[in-house]
Amino acid sequence: MQNSKIKEELDFKDLLKNPIRLFGYTYFYVFVILLGLGIYYVHNLTDMTKNKVMPTIISTTIENDLPMMQPSNIPPVDISTISVPTPELLEKGKILYKNNCASCHGDEGKGDGAAGSVMNPKPKNFSENTGWINGRKISELYKTLDEGILKSGMPSYNYLPVEDRFSLIHYVRTFAQDFPKDSDFDLQLLNSTYKLAEGKTTSAQIPVKVAERIVLEENKTRLKESAQLLELLNKMSTTTGNEVFERVCVDKNLTAGLLSSNLFKQKNKSEIFQIIVSSPLNYGFSPKFILLNSNDWDALYNYLNKLTEQKNG
Ligand code: HEC
Structure with a gap:
């Protein structure tokens, strides 16, 4: 009895000195533990990859636009x-x-x-x-x-x-x-x-988004108008107005832009003259525009005006 106890103790010490033998005795347990962990891992795979803290969702849309408001008194x-x-x-x-x-x-x-x-x-x-x-x-x-x-x-x-x-x-x-x-x-x-x-x-107020849409729409129709006018400007010929036009116009694109603008629709003949004279190049005219006499301007204005009417008609 006494002997075998001592023997066990000796074996144990012996084992510690021989790691390879130690592994031989324990590898089964290590294997079982690893297997257990593996099964646990696979079982809980979906949960393990979840965030403990829910991610915050930051909205990128503007939610507080201006409210639609009737004018109030x-x-x-x-x-x-x-x-x-x-x-x-x-x-x-x-x-x-x-x-x-x-x-x-x-x-x-x-x-x-x-x-x-x-x-x-x-x-x-x-x-x-x-x-x-x-x-x-x-x-x-x-x-x-x-x-x-x-x-x-x-x-x-x-x-x-x-x-x-x-x-x-x-x-x-x-x-x-x-x-x-x-x-x-x-x-x-x-x-x-x-x-x-x-x-x-x-005063009345509309949401910014709606306003943007309206401006976009307006610009779309204006661009279309401008393109139509440019086409007409390129086509028209053999009137006095057209002769004057060809003499002073340097950029038909810009002139078409002017013709499609509210400026041209709302101002009268002499007001428009004043506007163009103040910076002819902005409206597609050469600086020679300033030298036009009133007959020439009349002819040119009638020509441009007829053009915008043609486009409308
Ligand atoms: C979101 C909750 C909430 C709503 C809705 C609310 N109140 Fe209050 N009100 C409070 C709280 C909280 C106090 C206390 C403030 C303090 O003691 O600092 C208070 C205090 C008051 C007081 C006391 C002010 C003072 O001099 O101490 C008055 C009056 C009052 N509210 C009127 C109103 C009226 C009228 C409405 C509706 C048009 C209204 N409240 C809607 C939360 C609210």
Whole structure:
């Protein structure tokens, strides 16, 4: 018993001294482990190549183009009437409140709307009379709507028409009985700060993408026109106008460009003369153009004009 133990120990030491023999004894286990790893690897191949962190997809398209806007004419408001809550204003305010504010401030103005539940600070509870940043007077509420309180997530509603803002303010002020009154001075200051008595007109606006398309279309038709005119310029002959033209024109391409432009369509004979004289080369004419007498110019103008009519006809 004792002997065999010692023998085992000796064998073990012997093994350590002979790595090749050691491998002989262990290679089976190494093989099994490698096989196991191999099977595991193949099994999970699809998952292993996946990114742990989802790649961020950066959009390369412009999503916030200008909105299509009708020209608007926001009428001036009279502060002394609009600052009084009428049933009409309150009714309008109620609808606007539901659509714009209730998601955060709650249907009853308690600051408990679903969208506001994760906000910090919480959307204002309108029935509380403490902790207001701008305040509860009409003039102060107007400031809040105009500027928002951006650092805490209260949006600005400065795109709403003035009357809509007052409707909202009057409606918000129904959530408690103790909203403070504005003095005449407060209202006058509000009036002058936001120029309420002036009203505002804004012009129509179209998205940049649409504008680009329109310009492209316009240019396409203009290029086509220009090509047609060039063809005609090359063809026309044996009129006095044509003789003058051949004398002073050095680049028919440029002249065709001028004829297809709005400039030529909208200005009268002497205005066009002035325009060409100011820089003849730009319009395809030699500097000799400046020396044309009025008869020559008449003939040339009639010729060019007839040409553009021909193209149209
Ligand atoms: C996205 C959520 C959200 C929406 C939508 C929202 N609010 Fe707020 N509002 C807030 C938060 C948050 C505060 C609190 C700001 C603070 O205390 O810093 C707040 C505060 C206010 C205050 C208090 C300002 C003060 O002086 O302390 C008023 C008034 C107000 N909102 C009115 C409105 C009205 C009216 C609408 C709709 C036209 C609206 N809010 C829509 C989140 C919102």
